[in-house]
Amino acid sequence: MVLAIEDAQRVRTITLNRPDALNAFNEELYDATAEALLAAAADDSVAVVLLTGAGRAFSAGTDLVEMHARATDPAFVPGKHGFTGFLDALVDFPKPLVVAVNGLGLGIGTTILGFADLAFVSTRAKFKCPFTSLGVAPEAASSLLFPQLIGRQNAAWVLLSAEWISPEEALDMGLVWKVCEPDALLATARQHAEVLAARPISSLLAVKRTMTEPHRQAIREARDRENGCFAELMGGPANIEALTAFAEGREPDFTGLPAGW
Numbered sequence: 001m002v003l004a005i006e007d008a009q010r011v012r013t014i015t016l017n018r019p020d021a022l023n024a025f026n027e028e029l030y031d032a033t034a035e036a037l038l039a040a041a042a043d044d045s046v047a048v049v050l051l052t053g054a055g056r057a058f059s060a061g062t063d064l065v066e067m068h069a070r071a072t073d074p075a076f077v078p079g080k081h082g083f084t085g086f087l088d089a090l091v092d093f094p095k096p097l098v099v100a101v102n103g104l105g106l107g108i109g110t111t112i113l114g115f116a117d118l119a120f121v122s123t124r125a126k127f128k129c130p131f132t133s134l135g136v137a138p139e140a141a142s143s144l145l146f147p148q149l150i151g152r153q154n155a156a157w158v159l160l161s162a163e164w165i166s167p168e169e170a171l172d173m174g175l176v177w178k179v180c181e182p183d184a185l186l187a188t189a190r191q192h193a194e195v196l197a198a199r200p201i202s203s204l205l206a207v208k209r210t211m212t213e214p215h216r217q218a219i220r221e222a223r224d225r226e227n228g229c230f231a232e233l234m235g236g237p238a239n240i241e242a243l244t245a246f247a248e249g250r251e252p253d254f255t256g257l258p259a260g261w
Contacts, residue, residue: 061107135238
């Protein structure tokens with residue numbers, strides 16, 4: 001199973017469970033996580049969702065092997081929800097979402113923090129938005145949410161540089177709320193989730209709705225802009241060079257690309 005799901009004290013813990021692939025999101029994991037969020041939203045016994053990862057990574061982002069197949073194989077079959085459906089489930093999720101980043105967070109493993117109501121991170125974790133190193137565009141409305149969350153210049157560095165961000169830097173920026181020792185991460189996140197879960201669900205729903213509703217249309221518009229840029233760039237010379245270099249175990253070389261790429 002690509003997800004592990006556990007309920008306790010009105011908190012549903014969803015654990016990304018592809019540890020051998022560093023919990024990279026393939027179509028199966030995007031579909032399963034979207035379904036899990038939709039189910040938790042509809043379940044009156046669930047007040048809060050806690051999202052974390054199994055193994056040494058939170059998520060290594062989109063599965064690059066599958067991304068290469070999507071870009072090059074005309075016979076590639078997408079999932080039921082895919083990335084867009086998963087993002088829709090995040091945008092519309094009506095209950096508190098607590099995220100516990102247990103290890104590496106790459107791509108969607110970082111941009112998902114734009115949707116977290118509370119984010120906790122292990123001292124062993126690190127973050128990266130690798131979009132420019134892959135020759136593609138931002139994702140998950142991060143071009144809108146990150147400037148709001150961490151400020152324009154921090155967001156510019158995170159989204160443009162494709163450099164690693166430490167837990168301490170993430171805390172200073174406001175990308176996460178608390179940094180925890182690895183052994184205390186899940187317990188700390190769960191403790192805070194249970195505080196929220198003890199409150200009336202109707203009130204939790206109202207608070208989150210009033211916080212998120214003014215931004216939902218802007219998030220969808222940002223997602224559509226990003227998706228348009230992503231579709232234009234995916235399969236282009238820069239993206240193919242990046243994915244080929246990844247498959248060959250070397251650094252990509254973008255210097256010889258045609259103008260505009």
